[in-house]
Amino acid sequence: MTPVAHSISTADRASPPSLRARARHRHRLTHATRPSSRSPLQRRFARLGWLFASPALLVILAVTVFPILFSVIMSVSNVDVSGDGFRLDGLTGSNYSVLMGSDRWVHALVFTLLYTVGTVAVEVVLGTAVALVLERLTTGRGWMMALLLLPWSMITVISGELWNYIYNGVYGVLSVVLEPVLGHSVNVLGTPLLAGAAMGVADVWKTTPFVAIIVLAGLVMLPREVTEAARVDGASGWTIFWRVRLPLLRPTLAIAVLFRILQAFGVFDLPFVLTGGGPGNSTESLAMLGWRAMFQDLKFGPGAAVATSTAAIVLIGCLAFLKVFRSQVGNEEIGT
Structure with a gap:
């Protein structure tokens, strides 16, 4: 210590x-x-x-x-669909039985979980780094924050179309840049693994500024006396951040992570515009699966079961996260 x-x-x-x-x-x-x-x-x-x-x-x-x-x-109802609309005809548990036995739902759940964990982790790391840079700026911080907020303020459908142009395998910017190097065109959105990574890059580009602004607000509110005392005692910049400032930033980081989990787990517009859930169903999220079940296949019962199960998973995850966070409030050990 x-x-x-x-x-x-x-x-x-x-x-x-x-x-x-x-x-x-x-x-x-x-x-x-x-x-x-x-x-x-x-x-x-x-x-x-x-x-x-x-x-x-x-x-x-x-x-x-x-x-x-x-x-x-x-x-939890039998939904009869006709030309006049739909009606509820008694209670049933078959919607959830169909859901749990569906490989498509399992794949959508796994993809949504991996997408949420991957994007949120990268955004927290990059957002914290950007916030540290902005904190050190003495002039031009307002202009830098305005430029930083441009991707986040952009509508997701528009940013998705922008990245769709970049990733296009025929005339996309990425393909034009990589084709002379690789010797062939690159269809990023045509490969399942690359398509998921491309979605993650687009999401990180758009929402990292949101995390950076929250972390910057937390950095500004930290007591300067603690940092100055650590600097007087000869602690390096990395030691001050890792052992002094980061423990004090836990509440701020918890808020940023909670907001991003809620947004990322319900992702719909980005895969809808960028990949359409493809190739195949490789980038199909739970929100897209529920939308397709209800409005394309007209299976309102299973579609509602997808939406309800998604909301339940998010609720349980957030409650567990808040419980862990509350157990650590007041127990931060600076320098451990």
Whole structure:
């Protein structure tokens, strides 16, 4: 343990049990001094707040909560499709049986998991590196941030078409550059492995700025005293980042990772525009599989089961991630 880490851990930080004890003590004091009931004016302001928030809550209920609940109901129902539409005819578990026995669903799940883990890991590393560079800029930081945000602000369909032009095997920029070197044209989107990697590159290019901005906000909020004390004690730049700043950045990185997992696991527009799920079904995500089942094959029950299972997997993953994150809050050891 470095001298600065030893001084921080012994003089400025209390052990986790004492922190929890003091938190419980403050909680008891707060509840002891809090009035037992609110005044009529406070209740009136609360009712007024709910009144003003009710239009937004109704919109959220109509466009978010109701479709989710209806999708769950549809996934456990017999759905009869006719020329007049569709109707629900009794409950059944056959939709999930078809789902679990489908090799296509398993492949889409594996691809979505690998795509999420790979892109999020690369984006966190690159975003942190970009944030460190932006933090050191004294002039022109605003212009650099504006240029950095251009890929992220671009609509995914447009960026997908842009990368589709780059990857095209006939007139694409990548093929023109690599053909003199390799001696033949390169059809990146025509090979399953290369098509998945090409999708990952396009996703990293677009969303790394999002991670960089979040990490930069966390870097700006870090206490300068800790870094200056480590520098005075003779710690190198890498040691300061790895043993001092990175542990303090855990909450910020957790937020960035959580947002990116939610976005990457539900990816639809990028493979839809860039590869169409191909070649074959090699780049078909869970979102694309559910869309094809419902709107191309008109299998509303299995399609709703795909959507519901995807939402359940994301929910379980996020809850597990938050549980691990909460268990580490307050237990960071600088310099370990």
